[in-house]
Amino acid sequence: MHTNSHPSLLVLASVAYLSSAHSFVSNINVNRLMYDGFHPTRLDSNPLAIGWSTTAFDQGYVNQTGFTTEEIICHRGGNNAKAHALVSAGDRIHVQWNGWPMSHKGPVMDYLASCGENQPCEKVDKNDLRFFKISELGLLNGANKTAGPGGFWATDLLIANNNSWIVEIPSQIKPGFYVLRTEIIALHNATNAIGSQNYPQCLNIRIAGNGTILPSGTPGKMLYDPEGENLHLDIFKGLSTYKIPGPTVMSGVPTGTIPPLSHPVPTGPGATYTGTETIPVATQAIPTV
């Protein structure tokens, strides 16, 4: 064997790795507590995980043929988490991804779907969920090539923020049990017929507060038009604008603003993180028997 075949084998191996392993939400911090996500890499599963389990053991994505099927709701094989986190309306939730490839540029979005005021999401049928969008961020600067040939996107901010994202629960939301659906769409391959890659992750939360608003939502299978031009495009030709897929963000919530990024971020009301505190593993995830 020629010695110079080794580097190309390594390249092939790493390409194969990238095309079969992308990411998942490993944990969530809120109010100085850390809750476990679903880890497709673990053989055991934590009964206190608030992340819905999936069969995406390749850590991969929902391709465009899945954008109108059950796959899009809570990822491939999505199945209810058995616990939930306690949050208050107005809280900021820190969502930690297990890494993110720089090439996978696209929008980052967050949705909520109510399971009922007194009905935990641990048993809800995902087909009954109606999602409303609470935040979105897409293309920030298509002409900025510092972050790579596709320009500067929300995913680049996520990477800069240690592969994590902050989502604020709108203060006006009515208390109750909700699925928080956090999602990235990677567009690097979107010139291909079914090349957009969707990474939805569902998390169970219970929102406390004094809000009264419960926007009407959209079934998961109807969130996206897989034929939409915002899912069929060439991001490398220097876009000046990008229309983020899915419904518009609920009214009363500012859009297009860069979220307050930092890490770690256990920013409950009044909380100040000094950088020396340890974040306890949540013993407060509430299991439902």
Ligand SMILES: *[C@@H]1O[C@H](CO)[C@@H](O)[C@H](O)[C@H]1NC(C)=O
């Ligand atoms: C797209 O996803 C479907 C459903 O998971 C799968 O059967 C199919 O092989 C995928 N196609 C490609 C090209 O990845």
Ligand SMILES: *[C@@H]1O[C@H](CO)[C@@H](O)[C@H](O)[C@H]1NC(C)=O
């Ligand atoms: C350009 O992108 C880099 C990320 O690679 C970012 O740090 C910088 O703020 C961006 N500048 C502008 C003007 O968009």
Ligand SMILES: *[C@@H]1O[C@H](CO)[C@@H](O)[C@H](O)[C@H]1NC(C)=O
């Ligand atoms: C970045 O995230 C990882 C988890 O993916 C964590 O272990 C690490 O402490 C974080 N780094 C910083 C500087 O917070």
Ligand SMILES: *[C@@H]1O[C@H](CO)[C@@H](O)[C@H](O)[C@H]1NC(C)=O
């Ligand atoms: C691009 O999408 C096609 C399916 O349309 C798939 O076969 C191919 O593996 C994808 N390439 C990358 C780099 O993701």
Ligand SMILES: *[C@@H]1O[C@H](CO)[C@@H](O)[C@H](O)[C@H]1NC(C)=O
């Ligand atoms: C709801 O209102 C009560 C009374 O004003 C207040 O004490 C409480 O902190 C509020 N709860 C939340 C989650 O904002």
